[in-house]
Amino acid sequence: MSGIQERLQAVENAIVAACAEARRPAGGVKLLAVSKTFGPDAVLAAAEAGQRAFGENYVQEGVDKIAALKDRGPQFALEWHFIGPIQSNKTRPIAEHFDWVHTVEREKIAVRLSEQRPAALGPLNVCVQVNISGEASKSGAAPEEVEALAEAVARQPNLRLRGLMAIPEPADDFALQRAPFAAMRELFERLREKFGPGFDTLSMGMSADMRAAVLEGATIVRVGSAIFGARTYHK
Numbered sequence: 001m002s003g004i005q006e007r008l009q010a011v012e013n014a015i016v017a018a019c020a021e022a023r024r025p026a027g028g029v030k031l032l033a034v035s036k037t038f039g040p041d042a043v044l045a046a047a048e049a050g051q052r053a054f055g056e057n058y059v060q061e062g063v064d065k066i067a068a069l070k071d072r073g074p075q076f077a078l079e080w081h082f083i084g085p086i087q088s089n090k091t092r093p094i095a096e097h098f099d100w101v102h103t104v105e106r107e108k109i110a111v112r113l114s115e116q117r118p119a120a121l122g123p124l125n126v127c128v129q130v131n132i133s134g135e136a137s138k139s140g141a142a143p144e145e146v147e148a149l150a151e152a153v154a155r156q157p158n159l160r161l162r163g164l165m166a167i168p169e170p171a172d173d174f175a176l177q178r179a180p181f182a183a184m185r186e187l188f189e190r191l192r193e194k195f196g197p198g199f200d201t202l203s204m205g206m207s208a209d210m211r212a213a214v215l216e217g218a219t220i221v222r223v224g225s226a227i228f229g230a231r232t233y234h235k
């Protein structure tokens with residue numbers, strides 16, 4: 001087994017343990033392996049160990065990796081999630097190449113992604129990014145704006161509204177990690193009453209805080225360095 005495969009197994013074990021601690025079914029949390037800054041070989045090593053869903057932050061890097069890993073047979077039929085900031089002039093390659101987008105924070109971006117989504121690919125799965133830590137983070141819609149933005153996403157013919165995503169301010173203390181995730185869960189549960197069971201995704205938790213996120217109901221955790229190792233460039 002490669003180092004990546006060993007670390008992937010350890011992360012999967014940690015998710016199962018956190019689910020048990022939360023008295024949640026182990027299958028209720030999906031692992032998104034964040035492969036930004038790592039090459040196609042690293043993705044292939046994880047895919048050989050059974051990992052299917054990968055997250056990318058940078059449009060060109062992601063599109064290049066998707067192209068490099070295309071058409072390798074059913075074992076490598078991968079699902080690609082865009083999780084980085086979105087500039088409005090970069091929506092087209094995202095709409096054309098990715099399966100999911102976690103970082104919609106403005107209606108204009110949702111409209112463009114829908115207009116540019118090729119019909120043959122089916123709807124693009126979308127989460128609305130929430131600025132749950134307030135001033136500390138510049139990304140995401142303010143909690144009071146999230147419902148209107150989610151409605152706008154739900155109106156787009158080529159988007160499928162799936163849920164919410166957040167990147168809270170990093171914290172070492174477990175209780176401080178947990179508080180913003182708890183706030184996300186409340187917002188998620190309230191909106192789920194409105195949008196129904198198709199609104200099924202709460203994307204939160206990274207290498208350093210995934211246990212707190214799973215305890216507060218994350219359905220997707222986005223984990224990079226704990227699987228692929230430390231990144232030598234970018235964040």
Ligand SMILES: *Cc1c(COP(=O)(O)O)cnc(C)c1O
Pocket residue numbers: 034036057083084167205206207208222223224225226235
């Ligand atoms: C980089 C990144 C991750 C993964 O972070 P790690 O700390 O390496 O697990 C998750 N989500 C987003 C949005 C990221 O940019």
